Amino acid sequence: MPATLKDIAQLSGFSITTISRALGGYSDVSPKTRQRIIEIANQIGYEPNLVARQLRQQQTHTIGFIIPEDTFSDGFFSQLLMGIGHAAAQYHNDVLISTQLPDNEELAAYRRIAGGNRVDGMVVARTRQNDPRITYLESIGLPYVVSGRLAPDEVSDFPYIDVDSQDGVRKAVIHLTERGHRHIALILPPQEMAYTAYRLLGYCLGLDDANIPYRDEYVVTGNLEHSGGYEQTHYLLANFPAITAIVACNDHMALGTMEAIRERGLTVGKDIAVIGFDDIVSAGIATPPLTTIRQPIFEIGERLIQMLIQIIQNQPPKEQQVLLPTTLVIRQTT
Amino acid sequence: MPATLKDIAQLSGFSITTISRALGGYSDVSPKTRQRIIEIANQIGYEPNLVARQLRQQQTHTIGFIIPEDTFSDGFFSQLLMGIGHAAAQYHNDVLISTQLPDNEELAAYRRIAGGNRVDGMVVARTRQNDPRITYLESIGLPYVVSGRLAPDEVSDFPYIDVDSQDGVRKAVIHLTERGHRHIALILPPQEMAYTAYRLLGYCLGLDDANIPYRDEYVVTGNLEHSGGYEQTHYLLANFPAITAIVACNDHMALGTMEAIRERGLTVGKDIAVIGFDDIVSAGIATPPLTTIRQPIFEIGERLIQMLIQIIQNQPPKEQQVLLPTTLVIRQTT
DNA sequence: ATCTTAATCCAAAACGTTTTGGATGTCAAC
DNA sequence: GTTGACATCCAAAACGTTTTGGATTAAGAT
Known part of the structure; x- marks a missing residue:
């Protein structure tokens, strides 16, 4: 009382x-x-009583973020969340988190949170091809902002912040070809991830720059976890001994790749070069430290919120579609 | 509309x-x-409209969690949060996160969120000595649950879940003495952390078990980050060359310790043994993999919520004060 | 004395829901 | 034809706030 x-x-x-x-x-x-x-x-x-105030004023000063259920140990997600929380606080907003349980229909959480007037806006992450969440948010007219574009063959006509991962992977491949590598494998994210196509594109361009022909059998798909890199690396090295370098599309997989390489009696960075993507904390402290394509995850979270707040306040920013550059962080695996 | x-x-x-x-x-x-x-x-x-419903029913089905501002890269916090979110979802609750900004008075966020009726209950983490947040929550009578007890000399008469870190550190020290180490250093968390005393106690007991005298100069304090372990290790090894083992009170510091050891031309696990605390993801994939005292962070988050939900529903669990065991995960740094 | 103006204050509506305490109608039983 | 019993419905209050559109009073101007 x-x-x-x-x-x-x-x-x-x-x-x-x-x-x-x-x-x-x-x-x-x-x-x-x-x-x-x-x-x-x-x-x-x-x-x-903030609830009463929210009801009366019809705004909540709260931003919604729905976490997929399979994201427990994902360094990317928690870091994004930290960036979101930090920026939101600066605008006197809180963050409402809803974890999606495995058995639930995907949109249920969005309908509850967004449709139920609990938030002023939403940030959606991990876009997939033809993402139904975006369709829904668009249909109810709630402000939202997206981390990551759709695939290159879809129009991404919504506010987003993405990283130029095409260019990132290209830089990585160039870095490798400059060191003489000509048999470079690529471990992609699952098909349905919207950014997969960009990374493949960057890989092709990078090879092209060095006049290396594209070989389909060097390109495989991993599950974005340690195990994905681990398994695919064993497969690759067992079947294509010519390979001297592997680009993994996130750091978790790259670390799995390193382990597999060691298990095969080879030396990471000497026999086989490895490049990851993200630059999560573990990358820098792995041994040897992982060369990786850094994307500024925390900053992405912050900028998403800045953009979202502006949209909520009806001052749509001029730049609604931001492509941030990546940095190739060269450490000791290449 | x-x-x-x-x-x-x-x-x-x-x-x-x-x-x-x-x-x-x-x-x-x-x-x-x-x-x-x-x-x-x-x-x-x-x-x-959930806000209207909340107002009418005087309950929010939401659990509050306030993140200190200095916790961006803390693996512990994000993992705890994931556990919290996961369990909360199972009880059809959402999680309201408020990030505390550096300049703000500490209790301001608690007053706003908890006093402002935005949540049915709160989880407070990172207890410090004589924690004012607990006093406040107690004063307004809002259900809450705590991750971590108060220091041994204070009465923790509130519902909490903690890990028996005293026993954990003791086991670690015993593990070291069994391998012949007699000059074992300890890098403690800052004084104001409530659990610091337990870890020091465990250290003393462990030494005692092996009849090794306690030496004050072997015990230092680090900032819980990579840099803390790094700096204190340089200090320790420079001044007390007899030291052959270092126990760091979290994995971040332990990784810093490993780096410092390498920088001094010594080999981790051979010249100097290292043990961490937490078993965050990075610990397992560090090189060499870090021996560490695991605490089940995700599970702590889950159980906190189970306990909190019961309190909210006025069915206070019999066990309101839970002490979970730690596991010594022996890898290759000892 | 009358009129303006400014300074204070407040009653009532509104936000969208749930819940209480009936009201109304129908049908069977007597 | 009266009485229950049951099924179906609804008006109004309540949750705690903000906001609208005055009301009241006092002071100053004429």
């Missing part, structure tokens, strides 16, 4: 309206009155 | 009450009516 405006009204003898306006800093309440009211409010530990 | 009960009422000719009760599954509405109402609701894409 927390204190309400009504309580202060009764204690002070003023009306609820006046209490509200006094605490709200309006000018139509006399200094003495205001002081008295503030005094009482402090004394009984009044805190405004 | 999302659809409301009123809209359905107007379209169907029934009253708002009936709409509400039809959709709510009450038995006092005829099958035909209910069917018609559901039909219209689906047709216009009705979703209940």
Whole structure:
């Protein structure tokens, strides 16, 4: 039974309206009155009921973020979340997180949170091809912002921030060809990930730059986890001994790749070069430290929120579709 | 302008009450009516306004979690959060996250979120000595649950889940003495952390078990980050060359310790043994893989929520103060 | 004395829902 | 034809706030 405006009204003898306006800093309440009211409010530990305020004002100062269920140990997601939380706080917004359970229909959480008026806007991550979440958010007209574009053959006509992963992978491949590698394998993310196509494209361009022919059998798909890199690397090295370098499309897989290489009695960085993607914390402290394509995950989270807040406030930013550059962080696996 | 009960009422000719009760599954509405109402609701894409519902029912089905500002890259925190989110979802609860900004007064966020009725309960982590957040939550009577006890000299008479870190460190020290180490250093967390005392205690007990005298100069304090382990290790090894083993109170610091050891031309696991604490993902994939005291972080998050939900539902669990065991994961740094 | 103006204050509506306490109608039993 | 019993429905209050559109009073101008 927390204190309400009504309580202060009764204690002070003023009306609820006046209490509200006094605490709200309006000018139509006399200094003495205001002081008295503030005094009482402090004394009984009044805190405004935010739910009531939200209902009345029809805004929540809250941003929604729905976490897929299979993302427990994903360094990318938690770092993105930290960036989101940090920026949101600067705009006096909180973040409402809903974890999606395996058995639930995918859109259910979006309907509940977004359709149920619990948030002013949403950030959606991990776009897949033809993403139904975007269709839904568009249909209800709620502000949203996306981490990652759609695939190159789809139009991404919504506000997003993505990283130029095509260019990133290309730089990585060039880096390898410059060191003499000509048999370079690629471990892609699953097909349905929207960015997969960009990475494959970058790989092809990189090979092209060095006049190396594309070989389909050097390109495989991993599950984005340690095990994916591990298994595919064993497969690749067992079947194509000519391979001297492997580009994995995230750091988790790259670390799995390193382990597989070691298991085969080879030396990472000497016999087989490895490049990852993301530059998560583990990459820098792996042994040997992993050469990787860094994307500024925390910053992406921050900028997503900046963009979203502007859209919520009806001041759509000029740049609604941002492509951030990647950096090739050269460490000791190449 | 999302659809409301009123809209359905107007379209169907029934009253708002009936709409509400039809959709709510009450038995006092005829099958035909209910069917018609559901039909219209689906047709216009009705979703209940959760804010209104929260206000009316005086409960939010939301759990609050406030993240300190200095926790961006902390693997512990994000993993705890994942556990929290996962368990909360199973109880149909969402998680409201508020990031605390550096300049803000600490309790401000708690007052806003907890005092402002935005959540049904809170989980507080990273207890410090004489924690004011607990005092506050207790004063307003909001259900809460704590990750980690207070220091041994304070009474922790609130629901918590902690890990028996005293026993953990003791096991680690015993493991080291069994391998012949007699000059074992300890890098503690900052004083104000409540669990620091437990770890020091475990260290003392472990030494005692092997009849090794306690030496004050072997015990230092680090900042819980990579740099803390790094700097203190350089200090220790420069001043006390007799040291052959270092226990760091979290994995981040342990990884810093490993780096410092390498920089001094020594070999981790051979010249100097290292043991960490937590068993974050990076520990297992470090090179060499880090021997560490594992605490089940994800599970702690889950159990915190189970406990909290029970308290919220007024069914206080018999076990309100849980001490989970740690596991010494022996890898290759010892 | 009357009129303006400014300074304070407040009643009531509104946000969208759930819940309480009936109201109405129908049908069977007597 | 009266009485219950049951099925179906609904008006109004309530949750705690903000906001609208005045009302009241006092002071200053004429």
